[in-house]
Amino acid sequence: xxxxxxxxxxxxxxxxxxxxxxxxxxxxxxxxxxxxxxxxxxxxxxxxxxxxxxxxxxxxxxxxxxxxxxxxxxxxxxxxxxxxxxxxxxxxxxxxxxxxxxxxxxxxxxxxxxxxxxxxxxxxxxxxxxxxxxxxxxxxxxxxxxxxxxxxxxxxxxxxxxxxxxxxxxxxxxxxxxxxxxxxxxxxxxxxxxxxxxxxxxxxxxxxxxxxxxxxxxxxxxxxxxxxxxxxxxxxxxxxxxxxxxxxxxxxxxxxxxxxxxxxxxxxxxxxxxxxxxxxxxxxxxxxxxxxxxxxxxxxxxxxxxxxxxxxxxxxxxxxxxxxxxxxxxxxxxxxxxxxxxxxxxxxxxxxxxxxxxxxxxxxxxxxxxxxxxxxxxxxxxxxxxxxxxxxxxxxxxxxxxxxxxxxxxxxxxxxxxxxxxxxxxxxxxxxxxxxxxxxxxxxxxxxx
Amino acid sequence: xxxxxxxxxxxxxxxxxxxxxxxxxxxxxxxxxxxxxxxxxxxxxxxxxxxxxxxxxxxxxxxxxxxxxxxxxxxxxxxxxxxxxxxxxxxxxxxxxxxxxxxxxxxxxxxxxxxxxxxxxxxxxxxxxxxxxxxxxxxxxxxxxxxxxxxxxxxxxxxxxxxxxxxxxxxxxxxxxxxxxxxxxxxxxxxxxxxxxxxxxxxxxxxxxxxxxxxxxxxxxxxxxxxxxxxxxxxxxxxxxxxxxxxxxxxxxxxxxxxxxxxxxxxxxxxxxxxxxxxxxxxxxxxxxxxxxxxxxxxxxxxxxxxxxxxxxxxxxxxxxxxxxxxxxxxxxxxxxxxxxxxxxxxxxxxxxxxxxxxxxxxxxxxxxxxxxxxxxxxxxxxxxxxxxxxxxxxxxxxxxxxxxxxxxxxxxxxxxxxxxxxxxxxxxxxxxxxxxxxxxxxx
Numbered sequence: 039x040x041x042x043x044x045x046x047x048x049x050x051x052x053x054x055x056x057x058x059x060x061x062x063x064x065x066x067x068x069x070x071x072x073x074x075x076x077x078x079x080x081x082x083x084x085x086x087x088x089x090x091x092x093x094x095x096x097x098x099x100x101x102x103x104x105x106x107x108x109x110x111x112x113x114x115x116x117x118x119x120x121x122x123x124x125x126x127x128x129x130x131x132x133x134x135x136x137x138x139x140x141x142x143x144x145x146x147x148x149x150x151x152x153x154x155x156x157x158x159x160x161x162x163x164x165x166x167x168x169x170x171x172x173x174x175x176x177x178x179x180x181x182x183x184x185x186x187x188x189x190x191x192x193x194x195x196x197x198x199x200x201x202x203x204x205x206x207x208x209x210x211x212x213x214x215x216x217x218x219x220x221x222x223x224x225x226x227x228x229x230x231x232x233x234x235x236x237x238x239x240x241x242x243x244x245x246x247x248x249x250x251x252x253x254x255x256x257x258x259x260x261x262x263x264x265x266x267x268x269x270x271x272x273x274x275x276x277x278x279x280x281x282x283x284x285x286x287x288x289x290x291x292x293x294x295x296x297x298x299x300x301x302x303x304x305x306x307x308x309x310x311x312x313x314x315x316x317x318x319x320x321x322x323x324x325x326x327x328x329x330x331x332x333x334x335x336x337x338x339x340x341x342x343x344x345x346x347x348x349x350x351x352x353x354x355x356x357x358x359x360x361x362x363x364x365x366x367x368x369x370x371x372x373x374x375x376x377x378x379x380x381x382x383x384x385x386x387x388x389x390x391x392x393x394x395x396x397x398x399x400x401x402x403x404x405x406x407x408x409x410x411x412x413x414x415x416x417x418x419x420x421x422x423x424x425x426x427x428x429x430x431x432x433x434x435x436x437x438x439x440x441x442x443x444x445x446x447x448x449x450x451x452x453x454x455x456x457x458x459x460x461x462x463x464x465x466x467x468x469x470x471x472x473x474x475x476x477x478x479x480x481x482x483x484x485x486x487x
Numbered sequence: 488x489x490x491x492x493x494x495x496x497x498x499x500x501x502x503x504x505x506x507x508x509x510x511x512x513x514x515x516x517x518x519x520x521x522x523x524x525x526x527x528x529x530x531x532x533x534x535x536x537x538x539x540x541x542x543x544x545x546x547x548x549x550x551x552x553x554x555x556x557x558x559x560x561x562x563x564x565x566x567x568x569x570x571x572x573x574x575x576x577x578x579x580x581x582x583x584x585x586x587x588x589x590x591x592x593x594x595x596x597x598x599x600x601x602x603x604x605x606x607x608x609x610x611x612x613x614x615x616x617x618x619x620x621x622x623x624x625x626x627x628x629x630x631x632x633x634x635x636x637x638x639x640x641x642x643x644x645x646x647x648x649x650x651x652x653x654x655x656x657x658x659x660x661x662x663x664x665x666x667x668x669x670x671x672x673x674x675x676x677x678x679x680x681x682x683x684x685x686x687x688x689x690x691x692x693x694x695x696x697x698x699x700x701x702x703x704x705x706x707x708x709x710x711x712x713x714x715x716x717x718x719x720x721x722x723x724x725x726x727x728x729x730x731x732x733x734x735x736x737x738x739x740x741x742x743x744x745x746x747x748x749x750x751x752x753x754x755x756x757x758x759x760x761x762x763x764x765x766x767x768x769x770x771x772x773x774x775x776x777x778x779x780x781x782x783x784x785x786x787x788x789x790x791x792x793x794x795x796x797x798x799x800x801x802x803x804x805x806x807x808x809x810x811x812x813x814x815x816x817x818x819x820x821x822x823x824x825x826x827x828x829x830x831x832x833x834x835x836x837x838x839x840x841x842x843x844x845x846x847x848x849x850x851x852x853x854x855x856x857x858x859x860x861x862x863x864x865x866x867x868x869x870x871x872x873x874x875x876x877x878x879x880x881x882x883x884x885x886x887x888x889x890x891x892x893x894x895x896x897x898x899x900x901x902x903x904x905x906x907x908x909x910x911x912x913x914x915x916x917x918x919x920x921x922x923x924x925x926x927x928x929x930x931x
Contacts, residue, residue, distance in 0.1 A: 078536065078538060078869075079518075079867055079868070081865055081868075111786075119796075120786065120787065120796065123785075123786040123787055124786075124787050124854075127785060127786070127787055127854070127857075127858045128854055128857050128858060128861070129857075129861050130857065130858055130859070130860065130861015130862040130863065130865065131861070131862070131865070132785075132862075132865065147865055148865075149861065149865075175799070176795075176796065176797060176798055176799030177799060178799065179798070179799025179800065180795055180799045180801070180802055181802075182799075182824075183754075183799070183800065183801050183802045183822075183823060183824060184802035186753050186754045186802075186822075186824060187754055187801075187802045187803070187822050188802070190753040190754070191652065191752055191753055191754050191822070295650070295751060296650045296651075296751070296752060297650065298643070298646040298647030298648070298649055298650040298651065299643045299646055299647050332583070332587065333583070334572075334579055334580055334583040335580060335583045335584055335587060340580065343636065344579070344580060344632075344636070347632075347635070347636070350639055350640050350643050351640070371643065373639055374639065374642070404584065404587040404588055407587065407588060407589075407590050408587060408590055410590070411590030411609060414539060414540055414541050414609060415541060415592070415607060417539045418539060418541075418543075418869040418870050418871055419868075419869055419871075420869075421868075
């Protein structure tokens with residue numbers, strides 16, 4: 039493996055999707071359905087997305103959305119624990135699930151003639167989830183092990199967790215999706231069932247099917263399997279606590295002997311894609327692409343890695359597909375012999391210069407070429423396109439927003455990018471984190487100055 | 488920067504993954520592979536699919552890190568990292584700008600057995616993209632500034648590996664298993680060896696590793712056989728022949744027992760396993776099927792059931808046949824809270840002994856057959872995946888019609904054959920455990 043520098047954020051452009059037929063309709067019980075046809079192979083991806091995630095958890099029960107997701111594999115009134123995955127496997131399929139702040143998704147990849155069976159089982163656990171302590175108790179051990187493996191064993195994941203907690207002063211985006219360990223350890227099966235009863239139902243779900251299917255087939259199957267489930271009357275948008283004005287910059291240092299490569303990471307609070315008007319988000323996406331979207335040619339990489347040679351890597355990113363807040367991020371991993379303060383100063387200097395001079399028109403054009411090509415390459419991956427629709431619809435965007443995202447990006451002009459940059463790059467709305475091996479006393483003194 | 492948690496982690500099973508992918512190919516692909524013989528004497532496998540106007544092209548050059556001098560460990564990796572960093576008249580930045588202007592995606596990677604090119608380019612500007620790829624393969628510049636920049640990135644990656652318990656476990660297992668053979672070394676080298684590499688070493692590694700007589704080519708997408716033949720000849724026909732011999736095969740050498748590596752972390756990572764099955768072994772497929780039941784990275788395997796589902800001792804556990812060109816092992820990975828380590832080791836030993844003694848049940852055999860054969864169409868997941876699979880299959884020596892026979896071969900395996908393989912593969916007495924982190928002994 040070469041250059042698996044996990045910090046480099048790759049281009050996060052949405053895949054353009056209108057090139058292939060996309061259908062969209064809603065069943066009477068509120069289930070929204072998106073169908074993406076891709077007839078090249080007799081395969082289909084079947085996904086159900088619930089518009090509920092970790093940001094909707096009751097206080098003190100962090101991790102319950104994720105714990106419930108695990109327990110969704112533990113049986114229903116008529117199916118045994120593990121039967122769901124066993125049936126998928128027996129069909130030669132694969133299944134998995136995922137949780138984010140705004141949504142929870144379940145998906146299977148199967149031969150397209152097995153779609154009915156997937157729907158039957160997914161509809162069953164939407165309405166009839168059932169498990170006992172013999173299932174949930176060991177599963178709580180699993181999620182604690184998961185936290186140990188994917189979070190506590192990785193200092194960069196821990197820094198990220200600490201930074202989010204500092205960035206969001208009131209909104210639950212600051213609580214880790216997997217949960218805080220002390221709260222996870224107290225979760226029970228009843229808590230999970232309660233969360234299911236409050237939030238899961240056809241009226242909180244989006245069905246996305248992509249692959250060798252037609253909209254008519256999917257509609258008929260969805261009517262048959264999901265149609266009979268009544269809307270869940272408990273489903274209501276959770277009123278989330280929102281952020282107060284941010285008045286002061288936040289900084290933190292995470293020292294850990296397991297850090298092999300120190301770096302500086304900064305997160306700015308940013309706007310999200312707005313349904314019907316994605317122009318500001320598009321400008322932020324283009325800003326991220328210009329600043330740090332590519333190795334070697336982006337503004338940060340060119341100035342800090344190639345010309346000055348003081349960084350191993352420098353990056354920028356924008357996550358704007360969320361319900362409430364986006365994050366614009368910058369970062370730099372210094373070369374040997376360059377300390378984190380020097381690296382951070384250099385990063386800020388280059389950003390300031392960019393704000394003075396504005397984007398290079400040739401660079402902007404190269405980014406546009408990549409965006410246009412991503413339309414073609416994107417068609418090679420129906421599952422990624424299904425994910426994109428599911429994510430967008432889960433956070434309140436529409437099919438039209440998804441289909442218009444590419445045009446929104448291509449419509450961005452240099453001046454829009456500058457406006458977006460001046461708006462978002464406000465240190466009072468940001469947190470800066472250093473990840474470093476334990477500092478010496480002298481370094482400590484410097485940091486605390 | 489994760490914003491999403493997955494239900495099940497992908498196992499970080501780096502070694503031998505190419506083989507696993509190809510071996511998992513289900514049968515009777517409804518894809519139609521055309522063998523393309525070029526005037527220059529190359530064979531490429533093509534799946535022509537013109538509904539999307541681009542081509543995916545994968546080329547493996549056999550040799551990889553295995554052909555390098557131990558004193559220059561990491562030279563093939565560093566050389567490979569520089570293939571896209573300036574070529575011909577273009578310095579690194581000009582090359583990157585040219586690539587972006589074409590919206591071509593060109594990447595190179597090095598492993599213990601191969602250097603690989605993976606490219607995607609648009610029908611619209613295919614010739615210009617091919618010109619860039621040719622330049623990268625034939626005329627890398629190895630400019631001093633690019634060398635230093637990429638070297639620093641490699642050194643950083645080695646520093647991170649040095650404090651990553653998963654990487655430490657894999658490296659230590661390889662060292663114990665294969666000793667002084669190239670398979671016993673980190674293919675990226677050591678901080679000392681990488682620091683010492685110079686331009687001459689890089690040019691020599693390029694000459695040694697990128698040769699016309701050790702190539703395997705897969706292509707999928709919008710290109711005709713004739714056009715592909717011309718493209719392949721243009722890219723490869725002027726490369727030199729190989730002069731550096733491929734190394735000898737290596738036996739598995741690790742001593743059974745627990746090898747502890749001190750590491751301060753919240754979990755203990757355990758790499759476990761013993762000798763494996765040669766990939767040319769006529770019974771290899773039986774081993775593959777048996778492992779799929781035991782620890783193939785899915786739910787419902789024996790290891791996942793006993794360690795995760797029944798006892799909640801881990802988030803993920805899996806096992807894999809790591810069968811390289813020059814040697815093989817059978818390995819698994821698990822990480823767990825240190826206090827659970829003794830229990831996890833006991834369960835692994837017991838599961839191993841049960842496989843050796845009793846093999847798998849008829850029910851398990853039936854279910855895994857259904858899974859493997861049904862999973863067939865899911866493998867051919869777009870042009871990029873197909874090109875990659877086809878290049879790997881050729882590297883591993885599979886016939887072009889293997890895809891069309893594979894499910895029948897899986898279905899034809901009898902319970903006796905599978906259990907004979909289980910008895911042959913699983914040897915609880917030979918188990919090697921590399922334990923990185925707290926051994927958990929003091930928690931007993």
